[in-house]
């Protein structure tokens with residue numbers, strides 16, 4: 001099992017430290033761990049947010065465990081040198097087009113949701129976010145018009161094969177769950193979304209056992225806080241999925257709890273090659289203070305064990321350990337508690 005660890009910036013190294021403790025405590029066979037520089041750290045050391053040696057390492061690995069990138073020092077660099085380009089570059093270079101972002105209520109956490117407990121209790125959803133296309137990767141620039149005004153633009157597009165493969169991922173995920181798929185788009189305004197909807201409907205013919213519905217993204221944002229229990233699997237584009245998943249995290253209680261798996265078509269000996277990361281960023285506002293919640297990263301490790309290494313029992317064990325710690329009332333500042341990063345990691349270890 002070859003694992004590349006890319007901790008990145010801000011709270012990245014802090015949360016990764018706790019995930020590694022958990023990894024070390026598991027009885028994993030024959031594991032090769034590689035560590036690489038990425039993000040602002042990559043830029044400062046090698047002059048590039050995704051140094052070639054880091055990219056090669058990620059390519060050679062069966063799975064990448066990723067912390068977070070983003071550094072306020074780098075916000076004024078040319079875009080291609082900014083830390084965020086590292087994660088975008090990895091997703092593209094590794095062909096990781098399917099981003100699975102599960103949001104499930106943890107027992108005992110209902111009162112800490114931003115929603116009323118009786119509304120929050122029912123949350124058990126999976127956002128399947130497309131990760132290789134959309135307005136993220138189209139032509140973009142700030143240009144000066146003939147009349148001297150500056151104009152910013154970003155070209156939004158999806159080709160049908162890009163929609164088809166993520167639609168299949170959404171339907172397949174739904175088949176393993178409650179067999180309900182909601183495709184979220186903005187087809188009432190955007191042509192990109194109209195094609196998205198047409199292709200999702202075509203793909204649906206292959207999955208007669210899955211109940212498909214469509215929802216506009218503005219309504220979806222509203223429904224997610226009105227009645228999140230109505231959703232099973234949501235399939236959506238890159239930008240909408242980014243926004244809705246941060247929102248879903250506060251329905252559960254904290255962005256420090258939501259993990260993700262980014263998968264493509266490449267196989268490992270045991271499953272699918274993937275990159276695993278919390279959905280949150282480098283949290284510069286709390287970096288270096290030992291306050292960050294490492295649970296999202298620990299839960300990302302669990303997703304890695306499941307999807308890339310076929311180790312369902314280990315994955316479930318880690319997830320249970322996290323749930324038990326929350327049930328015991330050990331919580332970080334993000335959930336109104338006082339436990340620090342290492343304390344939370346140690347509690348998960350003890351629970352394991």
Ligand code: NAD
Nearest residue numbers: 068069070071087256279280281282283285286292293334
């Ligand atoms: P953020 O997710 O880093 O932080 C948003 C808020 O949530 C902050 O108040 C932060 O303190 C809090 N938070 C985030 N993770 C937490 C955790 N584990 N425990 C406790 N609190 C947590 O989003 P932002 O502030 O918009 O972005 C900061 C930087 O991170 C930017 O440079 C951004 O581009 C980058 N970013 C990177 C990724 C990634 O690496 N995949 C994801 C999102 C944002």
Ligand code: IPM
Nearest residue numbers: 069084087088242279280281
């Ligand atoms: C995420 C982040 C990234 C995204 C940024 C940092 C490029 O917000 O992983 O959710 O927008 O995909």
Ligand code: MN
Nearest residue numbers: 242243246279
């Ligand atoms: Mn995001």
